Amino acid sequence: MTTLYGMIDSGNCYKPRLLMAKLGIPFANVEVSSHTGDTRRPDYVAKNPNAMVPLLELDDGRRIAESNAILLYLAEGTRFLPEDRYERAMAYQWLFFEQYSHEPYIAVRKALLIFPERAKDATPERLAATLERGNKALGVMNQHLARNDFFAGNACSVADIALYAYTHTADQGGFQLDAYPAVTAWLKRVETDPGHVPIEWLP
Structure with missing residues (x-):
């Protein structure tokens, strides 16, 4: 298995x-x-x-x-990876965005605030920098989602799953998701996609 x-x-x-x-x-x-x-x-x-x-x-x-x-x-070979060449490139684009411009700020700020072993790294300067860059990432997402239901094509893809993972708990890092209405609407669309499970789920 x-x-x-x-x-x-x-x-x-x-x-x-x-x-x-x-x-x-x-x-x-x-x-x-x-x-x-x-x-x-x-x-x-x-x-x-x-x-x-x-x-x-x-x-x-x-x-x-x-x-x-x-x-x-x-x-590969499922509905979560677009067959269209351009839409597939968009999925890759947002996967790279998630790892370079999103996760290092949104996920890291949450970790600095909630994990005791990271508290020593939670300097005012780093918290301010991760808040600024994380809000920039959410703004980029919000701008895209104001015109599109998903990140690559017209259906949920790997790009949406990757970005959902840390965005849906961004409030734990001090991010105000209400300031990004297109993002909050997208979170609900991802959650209603068939087969959705919460982060605590295990097989």
């Missing part, structure tokens, strides 16, 4: 869990927490030298790291 190594409270780990739930793909979930040092254990580093989660281990023992790479693998 396919195995997913991850953390229940991580948005990056939620992404493949959510997609596998939507696709009806059975998998075993193995909790590997960076909070307790599990990701740095020799047996786990042997599987993923980057010492991070999520990590997908296939039935034949091959492994895929990085959340958005896992999404692309799982979505």
